[in-house]
Amino acid sequence: MTATGLAPVWASPLALFQIMKASLHDLQTAFKQFQLAYTAARIGLPDALAQGARTSDDLADTLAIPANRLNRLLRAMVWAGYLELHPDAAYALTDSGRELISSTPNSPVGGLIFQGRFFYQAWGGLFDYIKNGKIPYETAHGVRIFDQLVDDPDLANAFNGGFAARTAEYSAEIARLPVFANARRLVDIGGGDGRLLLDILAELPAARGVVFDLPILQTDAAKAIAASPAGDRCTFAAGDLFQSIPDAADLYLLKWVVHDWEDERAVRLLRNVAARLQDGAKLILIERLMPDALADMMPLVQPDMNMLCLNGGGERTRAEYAALLHAAGLKLTAIEPIENPYGFVVMIAEAPR
Ligand SMILES: C[S@@+](CC[C@H](N)C(=O)[O-])C[C@H]1O[C@@H](n2cnc3c(N)ncnc32)[C@H](O)[C@@H]1O
Known part of the structure; x- marks a missing residue:
């Protein structure tokens, strides 16, 4: 039982099925929204917008990312609801986008980046595990995680931290x-x-x-x-x-x-x-x-x-x-x-x- 006295939703297969049924269409875009939020957080885009709206050229300069590539991300971030474009051609964070600023209390950014670096692609190998018993991370990356960490100090730091x-x-x-x-x-x-x-x-x-x-x-x-x-x-x-x-x-x-x-x-x-x-x-x-x-x-x-x-x-x-x-x-x-x-x-x- 939960604190509300109700049985948790997973205790009822029917309730779980109803929730899943309602969201199966959303799942086809949820993973794309995840990748957008993760990528933006990892390059520091929300932090660069924390003090207010900025143009794409200005952001490209600060983030040291070519403008043509950054623009693709910026408009997709508008599609995902994390950014909005102001009439003066400056991008600003929406309320959901502000949650991606790394310095906000209880920021989800650390968790998002950890999930993105270690679990996102690995979960993509689940099918192969269920069918053939292959370890998903190895299917996704061609190497087992601890063998990869040995050769990649930056990844090892993120993992061990x-x-x-x-x-x-x-x-x-x-x-x-x-x-x-x-x-x-x-x-x-x-x-x-x-x-x-x-x-x-x-x-x-x-x-x-x-x-x-x-x-x-x-x-x-x-x-x-x-x-x-x-x-x-x-x-x-x-x-x-x-x-x-x-x-x-x-x-x-x-x-x-x-x-x-x-x-x-x-x-x-x-x-x-x-x-x-x-x-x-x-x-x-x-x-x-x-x-x-x-x-x-x-x-x-x-x-x-x-x-x-x-x-x-x-x-x-x-x-x-x-x-x-x-x-x-x-x-x-x-x-x-x-x-x-x-x-x-x-x-x-x-x-x-
Ligand atoms: C999940 S972490 C746990 C770390 C620590 N014991 C803790 O509870 O916070 C697993 C640890 O096992 C270590 N490890 C993995 N493979 C190892 C190996 N072949 N020999 C020695 N340590 C290994 C990793 O480097 C990592 O520090």
Whole structure:
């Protein structure tokens, strides 16, 4: 039930069908409006109009885009309702267009650009996945996402920045979890720029930690480590979690990493962790759990499809995580809640005794 006491619309297949029926015609133009808003936001057009109307030549100068190409976009933005043309031949933002100014509070621009860069084309490969099982992002780009990030620092920055900002919202909550209390040496596998591990280390003055991630994260991690009061107890190790991960920790952390991967690779990476777990060492998985009943799944279905399209991964049920861990020679021993707006939980796994 929602806060209004009404069942959510997805609980009723008939209601959902009626909404879809009403909007199927709109869908044929919605993706074009998305591309217009995304393209305009990414070149900075709405920001260039934030102070008032400007002519196309003036905009072309500011944005360093040839006028003939910019004009095509400007008139399409009028068609989409984001711009209007004044009698003095100057373009101005409409009310919907003003939402595309990046500095407005709660601006959707960051999300729009993230969706446009990472998910838009990937979702276009869904048909091939359903028909042939091919990973949509790879179909769309000819390469898997993490292999592409290695060669494109700008894309890697945009990608990692998005995840790091989300994790930073509740990393202090994670850091206070009792499961970390006795840890002395921690390794955060796929730990990004290390901010979660640094928050955990700040709570544990006697502990040391290693952030383990792809080499492209090295510069960001060096900055985060230098800026943290716990930085002198934290190092960055570059590597590939499908090859080998650092050893000798009593606590390994995998946050928001396993969901990136299809079952076969997920088991492969968990086996690499299992090979490192010494007596009594623990693996902490932090992920969202897909509920078992269809009606309860709905809030996670879109994130699940995003992961599917991005990298063949997905959100899993508790039983599915238990099965993955089992296949890697580990045992899921506990699940604990964390205070966070996204539904992440902590799963604790150990080598069976
Ligand atoms: C979704 S992000 C999660 C980052 C961080 N743990 C968090 O929760 O904010 C997945 C992370 O896995 C890392 N990763 C992907 N493939 C990897 C590989 N082969 N070896 C090491 N790290 C990898 C990425 O660079 C990225 O930092």
